[in-house]
Amino acid sequence: MRSIMPVKGRLLTPTKVLVTLLMLAAFFLPAPFVILSPGDPQNILGSAITITGTKVYPTSGKLSVTSVMVTDPDSYITGFDILYGWVDKDRAVIPRSEVYPEGETAEQAVEEGAAEMSGSQINATAAALSYLGYKSASKIVVLDINKSSNAYKAIEVSDQLLSIDDRTVKSSSELIAYLGDKKPGDLVTIKVIRAGLGVLTKSIKLSAREDNSAFIGINIEEQFDFPFDVKIKLEETGGPSGGLIFALGVVEKLTPENLVRSRNIAGTGTITTDGRVGPIGGIAEKIIGAQADGVEIFLTPTENCMDIKNLKALAKQKSGNSGKVMKIVPVATLAEAISLLELPDNAKFPSCQSFT
Template sequence: MASDVGDFSGSGNFNDVGRAKRRSRVAMVVAGVAFLLMLAAVTPSPYTIERPGPVVNTLGDVNIEGETMPVISIPDAETFPTSGALNLLTVSLVGSPEHPTSWLSLVPALFDPSQRIAPRTDFYPDGVTLKDREAQGTVQMQSSQAQATAAAFTALGQDVPVSLVIAAVSEDGPAAGVLREGDTLLRVDGAQIANFAALRAAIVDSGAEQDLLLTVSRDGVETEVTIRPEVPEGGTDPLIGAVIATQYDFPVDVDISLSDIGGPSAGMIFALGIVDQLTPGAMLDGIAVSGTGTVTDTGEVGPIGGLEQKIWAAARADSDLFLMPVANCGDVPARVPSDLQIAPVATLDEALAAIEATVAGDTVPGVEVCDAAATAAG
């Protein structure tokens, strides 16, 4: 009996040892998890996060280097009061070659439908730096502003003369030794060149390995030159091997002021903002319209990137209407904000009609336009 009592009196020590071992194992697990989290927080990933960026009301003001100025200003023309908001939508990228995302920073984006994780090479091909991308975006923004201005004046029935000027010549392309920087293209095969799209169509129609007669103005003198377009390696259409800049002669100057925003996707919204300022009456009548889409000088609305992120940005800006390119119909996500009216458009005129219908309280063709477009294409 005495020995039995002695055995039970030691059970507390056994329990203490077990608890100590369990605490040790838990501590080891916690330490391991903490180490893995620290490692994930500092280890670069090969991915970039695409998410909604700033929203800018193009009918409002912007602050640039401490100075407040209108986003769109037309100082030499009669302009009219506007109301409501005409929002330019942007996308922000997190993760560049110089500043890659960590593995841990990707986790929140996995649970946010407004964010997308994609390989960094989708945005920064091999050899392309953040500085390269920003420089390209600046050039695209400048071009989109010029095309938007041309589209707006054209929509208002005003003539916008166009000049196509050679900005650069490829050293080993068909135009080398034939065209010079500063040449102004006048005619192709004797026909007047209306715009860049017409020139491009003439080159494609001519085909590769066929002589193309170009009339250019060089130092004020008309000169005829012959070029044989070629299909570049990996390409499908013939090219002449020159960078062509489009220059417009606008009825009045239009100033667009933005900071740290690049790319071509604001073209349609810029054009709508110019039209609104130059026409009597408040086009929006107090509603909020957001949109995205490139625009040509003749008013065709083209595709953009980051559609899903811009849809969510439009919803968060309490937009009454979201305008998007028909060409992006295939990018409309299965899940969209339930209270957002989405209107796919193919031209600036269609965008204006969608705004007019929304203001009037009429039904605006929505994403069903995408089904009709797909059927027509098929």
């Protein structure tokens, strides 16, 4: 049998140069990813919530909205950035498509985040006042119309939406649910109130999305006539995830009972006008940010419990310089969150363990 001697492979000099250039390009060329990192919790019990026209009670402690810092869709993310994000345990690297729609610019992302924040503040106020027993008249108003849909020109911005196929519409979720059984090309009858013209009835053929689901082509918002003025303003924060904490802040300022009781409390979660708490993104980064700020109780949507990994490791981490372990407490509604905050300090709180 012929013996075979191993021979050290050689690359021609031009090939070496090409391989080197390709490796360097992989580190310097832009990549379709975004980087998430923990943001600093923002206490809303100061000037973030302003209420006029009714009695407001003093507060104590901190009730903070948590956030995630995320690179914008126009950011130049290189291989070096991605490698650093993977090494840093406080950062996360995810595909850009999971955060931003295809083609969305940084300016569009900011506008969308601001709109979502505004909507969450309205929902939070409505949920808080409803919990406290206040009645607020509301209406569904058209905010925007898709120019490529059949609703364009048939429906106008600021029209008040009354019904679809004689079914009263009270929220966008109700409208979406009703359209779930419809097909593109189906006709629906829309009734609206238009300023100066009264009630109008429009027959609209449903349009098709890319997944072939049906849609009308209107963006709607529930608007309220609250019994007094509630303004919520938080700088440099967008999106809907502050809803739960905003609602708790409004309740805290409108009731003599002190829910926070000088504690450091933070949390996250969307909220509906009837007080249901919904899941959010970036939960791990928000928990890390809360721990660094010395938060004692962190309220998380129950539906996010499945996203919280390595719970034992999180539980063992001490919160800030307080030396205490931060409690991660799941909630499904505003009422549940309030009842948990009313518990004595030595009470046993629910945890995400039973939901994972």
